[in-house]
Amino acid sequence: MQWEAVIGLEIHAQLATRSKIFSGAPTAYGAAPNTQACAVDLGLPGVLPVLNAEVVRMAAKFGLATHSTVAPRSVFARKNYFYPDLPKGYQISQFELPVVHGGYLDIDLEDGGSKRIGITRAHLEEDAGKSLHEDFHGETGIDLNRAGTPLLEIVSEPDMRSAAEAVAYMKKIHALVRYLEICDGNMQEGSFRCDANVSVRPLGQAEFGTRAEIKNINSFRFVERAINYEIERQIDRLEGGGEIVQETRLYDADKNETRPMRSKEEANDYRYFPDPDLLPLEIDAAFIEQVAASLPELPDARRDRFGAEYGLSRYDAGVLTASRELADFFEQTVQAAGGEGKLAANWVMGELAGQLNKEGRDITASPVGAQQLGGLLRRISDGTISGKIAKQVFEAMWAGEGDADTVIAAKGLEQITDSGAIEQAVREVLAANPTQVEQYQGGQEKLLGYFVGQVMKATQGKANPGEVNKILKRLLAK
C-alpha cells in the first residue's frame, strides 16, 4: 500500500527580551543556578505577574509577518500541573484565545515548487525551570533561572507531508524569527525547539490517521530523523496489522528512535482557566500600525528583490536570504565591492561558504568580513588580479594576513597587464613548444588552452588572462 505522512509542528521560540515575561528578572543564558530568578519567578506566596510589553510587540511582529490575525483581545490562562521546576504549580499560557491566529508561510520545495503551510496559532507563555538530575547523588536539583522566560509557541496546520517539508518549514520559521529579531534561534541553548505531530494514512484517504507527538526536538537534523523514524514505525505497525496509539514520544538521538514517554507524565488534566491575576490582553489598531511600521524587510520579499536587483536566480537568492545575517553579509559585500551582485553571490555561496562549512563556522564568525571580501572583489573587477589569483588572496586573508590590497602587495600578485611583458612571455612559450604551435596552426585550436596555461604558469598566474588570449591568438595567427 502507498502511505502518506501528515505532519504538524509546534515550535517554541524563546523571545529575545531582556527581562522575563511576567517579572523584571533578566533572561540571560548560562548564569549560575537560581541567580536570575526573583520572588515572582520563584512563585513565592503573594507575588503577582505583570506582563512584559515587549513580548506583546514581538508576538505582534510574528503575527504580521505570517499574514496572521493579531487578536484585539487575547487571554492568559493557567495550565495546572505539579512539577518541581514549575514553581507556581501552573504555567501561565494562552489557551482559548491566543494572541496570534490564522496565518501562513510559503516554503520552497526540493522540486523547485513552493507550498503554503498554514499557521493555526501562536501564543505567549512562560517557560518552566530546569530539573538537574546529575551531580546530586540520587536527588534532583532545581534551577529556576529559565522559569518565566517568554516563549512564543507557534502551531502549524497538519500541512506537511514529509520530513523534508517539515524541516523546510522549521527552517523558514527559524529564519523569520531571526529576521524579526524576536528570537536568537539558538537551538543548542534551547531557544528554538519543536514538537512534531506525525501520523500516516493510505494515500488518497481523506481522514487523518492517529497521531503521535514527538516532544522537544532541538535540531533540524533530529527533526528530519525523528519524523522519518516515526513514519516508518507507524507504517510498519499498520502493515503488520497493528494500531497506532495516540501518545507522546521522545526522540533518542543516540539510538535514532522514538519511544513512548511514561504514561504518568502525560496523564494530565491541565484544568485550564483564565488567569485572574492578569487582565485580558487588548491590542489596538494604533499599536498594530506601529509594529507594522517597525517590521524589517522579510525573507521572501528580500529574496525577490535580490533576484531583481542583482540578477540572481530564485535558488541563489533563496540561499542568500535564508538567514538575515547571510543576506546582510551579502549586501554589505556587494556595497563594498561597488556593485557586482553576481560576482559577490558566487563568492559568498562558493569560496566563503565552503571555507565556513569546512571549519563549521557561522557567517557571523567569518574571519573574512563583508568589507574585506568586497575589497577583494573590487580588485577582481578592476583587473588588479584575476579570479584565480583572487582565490589565493582569499586564502591568505582567511589566514589573517590582512586585507586584499595588503596581501596582493606583499605577495606581488598584481596582475600583469603590460602587454609588452605578456607578449614577451607568450613568445617564450611559443618558442619552447614548436610542435604544439605546428599542431595548432594545423587546425587543433583546442591547444589554445594549453598555451594559456603555460603562459600563466610562466607568469605565476599574474598575467591578465584576457590579454594573454588576445596576444596568443595574434601571434599564432601569423
Next chain:
Amino acid sequence: MFQKTISELAAGLRGNEYSSEELTRCFLERIERFDGQLNCLITLSAEQALSEAREADRRLRAGDAGPLTGIPYLHKDIFCTQGVRTSCGSRMLDNFIAPYDATVSEKLKAAGAVMLGKTNMDEFAMGSSNETSFYGPVKNPWDTQRVPGGSSGGSAAAVAARLAPLATGTDTGGSIRQPAALCGITGIKPTYGRVSRYGMIAFASSLDQGGAFAASAADAAALLQAMSGFDPRDSTSLERPLEDYSAELERDLAGLTIGLPKEYFGDGLDAGVAAAVAAAVEEYRRLGAEIRDISLPNAALSVPAYYVVAPAECSSNLSRMDGVRFGYRCENPRDLEDLYVRSRGEGFGAEVKRRILVGTYALSAGYYDAYYLKAQQVRRLIRDDFTRAFSEVDVILSPTAPAPAFRLGEKAGDPVSMYLSDIYTIAVNLAGLPALSIPAGFVDGLPVGLQLIGNYFAEGRLLNVAHRYQQVTDWHRRLPAGFAD
C-alpha cells in the same frame, strides 16, 4: 488613651502629649493583658514595633509626619512582611518569612504606622469563624464562647477589644464585613483593584481585596487611605486617582437614596438583627435619606456561584505550596509524589483541602463548562443586578450577617450552614463592589452589623454615609465588658 479616635491620637502625638513609643507600649500592654483570652495574634513583633515607634517619633519631631505616623496597627497575617513571619494561619507557612513586603505593608511602613504584630485568621482566609486557623480559634470579646467571624477574625476581635486602634483585613466573600459585624466594629472592603494585592497571599484572586478595620468609619477612612492606590506590580490594580476619603465624611445625607433589597430581608434572617437594621433605616430617614425597596433578583445564586469560583481559583493559587521551595515539608519523603502528598496532606487543614478538592473538580475536563463557566455567567447576572439597582439608588443597605456571633464549634461540622453566614456579603465580591459594615445595635448583648454597599469607586460616599450614622449613634463606641479599662 486606647479609646481615642485616630485623629485624636494623631493630634496628641503632634501636640507632644505622648510619644508614639508610649502609645505603642500602651497597646502592647493591652495585647499582653488580654490576648491570652482572645488569641488574636499569631506573631507579636514588639521589638520591631518599638523601633518603628521611635522612628515615628523622630519623624514627628522633624515635622515629617502624616495622619498615621506613630499610630499602632495590627496586620492580618496574610500580608507579607519582610523579616516577620507570614503564616496565613496555616501550618504550611508556619516557617515562612517573606523576603519582601506586600505593597500594603510597604505603604503603611512609609506612612509611619507602627505594626504591633500579625493577626490570627482562618487558614488561607478560608472560613467564617476563625476556627480553621492552625493557631487555634479567636474568641469574640463580647462573649468568649463565641466566634469573632472570619476570616479576618483576629483583626476584628483585636480592634473590638482595643488591642490596636486599627487593623488590616482582606475580604474575599465577607471576611472583613462579617467579622466586623460579629465584633461590633467598622470594617470596609473597597472596590476590587483599589488596594494592591501584591504580597497579599492569594485565596481567590478575582475576589480578594484588602481593607480596613477600626472602631469608626472616620478611623477606617484614615487607614484605607494609606493602604489604597494604583500599584504597577498588580495588573488588576485600578489606575485612577485616589480620592480623599476623609474630605467627604461630613457631607450631608439629604437627597441620598438608600435601597433595601428585599432578597436580603427574607427567610433565615434573625428577628433581632432585622429589628436593629430596621431601626437604623429609621435613623437614616431622620438624617434625610430617601428609602426605597429594590430587588437583586439573582441574589440567591451568589453563594453557589461563589463556592465554584473561589475554590476553583484557590485550588490553583495554593498549588505553589508544594513543599519544594518554602513552607512545610514532610519528613523523609520517599519520592516526589510522596513529598507532594504528605507535605500538602500534613500542611493543609481540612477546610482548605475541602476547597482545593471542590475547585479541582470544578475545573476538571468535562466539568469546566457546567461549573466554572456557568458560575462566571452567574457572576455577570449578579453584577447586572447591582448595576440596575445603582441606577435607582445611591447606596444599598442590608444586614451584614443573618445572625449575631454563633458559638465556637456550633457550625464547624456543617460547612453549608457556615457558608450561609456570608449570604449577604458574597455578592459584593462577585461584583467587585465596595461595601462596609458598621455596628447598629445588639441582640442579647451581641453586636449587630449593618452593611452598606456602594457603586464602584464609592468608598468615600460609603464612609460618609456610615460616619453620619455614627455621629448620631454610639454603638461603635461601646466596648465589651472586661476589655473596657
